[in-house]
Amino acid sequence: MTDTQIVADWYNRNAALEHDRLNNCRLEFSISLKAIHQCVELLGEQRPLRILDVGGGTGRYVELARRGHSVTLTDISESELNLAKSLATEFGVTLEAIVTADARSIQVGSKEDNPQSIFITSAYDLILCQGPMYHLLEESERLHVLCACASMLRPGGILAVAFVTRYAHLRDIAQREPARLAEEFDSFYREYLSSGKYTRNPTMTSHHTSAEGIRGLFRKVDGQLRTRENVGLALTRILACEGFLGGGLAGRLGDLSPGSYERWVDVVMQFAEDEGLLGNADHLLAIAERK
Numbered sequence: 001m002t003d004t005q006i007v008a009d010w011y012n013r014n015a016a017l018e019h020d021r022l023n024n025c026r027l028e029f030s031i032s033l034k035a036i037h038q039c040v041e042l043l044g045e046q047r048p049l050r051i052l053d054v055g056g057g058t059g060r061y062v063e064l065a066r067r068g069h070s071v072t073l074t075d076i077s078e079s080e081l082n083l084a085k086s087l088a089t090e091f092g093v094t095l096e097a098i099v100t101a102d103a104r105s106i107q108v109g110s111k112e113d114n115p116q117s118i119f120i121t122s123a124y125d126l127i128l129c130q131g132p133m134y135h136l137l138e139e140s141e142r143l144h145v146l147c148a149c150a151s152m153l154r155p156g157g158i159l160a161v162a163f164v165t166r167y168a169h170l171r172d173i174a175q176r177e178p179a180r181l182a183e184e185f186d187s188f189y190r191e192y193l194s195s196g197k198y199t200r201n202p203t204m205t206s207h208h209t210s211a212e213g214i215r216g217l218f219r220k221v222d223g224q225l226r227t228r229e230n231v232g233l234a235l236t237r238i239l240a241c242e243g244f245l246g247g248g249l250a251g252r253l254g255d256l257s258p259g260s261y262e263r264w265v266d267v268v269m270q271f272a273e274d275e276g277l278l279g280n281a282d283h284l285l286a287i288a289e290r291k
């Protein structure tokens, strides 16, 4: 089992730093936001959507509330949620609710059974889950969170889920500390490459995967949902959030003028679903539809 207290403590200690770091990872955010806007369009932007952001952190997607949608935020880190509250105030928007919770403990029920809960069956048009998957070590934990998210979607609703790739970590050490792979192959990397469990850092636990790992996970979620609840979850897209510019190659784009930057975003987005690029990205965004 993941010790999620380690994860909560890390984000509580580093909330402000994390907010700035995420703002600096502009390409990942720009591509994810574009994909999410496409989901909103598919769902019909004519009416305000009910959106739940699980692992919503410091509230980067509060942006959706600015566009008139009803946004509910939940995260394991109270300090990050406090920052999200300030951000919402700064933007002049009201969030539907902000709830501190470990995604693993989500129990979905009907509104009648628990009127105060935000974890309601078939309540949401769109659910974002961009955080828990790359911190939960056990597949059973990841399956629980995705099944819970699917149960909270209305039929036809969309789930957007973020993952981190194993290649991202390997690229990182190749650049910063290339001797480490051989030095720690027997003691750590052999197991890491097969399980994706990154437990080497005592102050943070992470899980890294691949496009194939994501497809396998969604097949299991769909199977469990069909057996237990007679509903399904179909994986429709996987996007490479940094496209062909993973491993820090997009670093200089942040210095560009808005017009020049947006041209890059459009080109990266054009090829974001190229199968050959899915291993090139550090973050993958999976889009699935509740059946």
Ligand SMILES: C[S@@+](CC[C@H](N)C(=O)[O-])C[C@H]1O[C@@H](n2cnc3c(N)ncnc32)[C@H](O)[C@@H]1O
Residues within 6 Å of the ligand: 004, 007, 008, 011, 022, 054, 055, 056, 057, 058, 059, 060, 061, 074, 075, 076, 077, 080, 101, 102, 103, 104, 129, 130, 131, 132, 135, 136
């Ligand atoms: C890198 S941040 C991303 C935040 C936000 N989704 C975004 O894209 O800007 C990862 C987030 O996942 C949250 N998280 C990790 N494990 C979680 C869990 N078990 N339950 C709820 N939130 C979790 C963290 O607290 C953190 O806010």
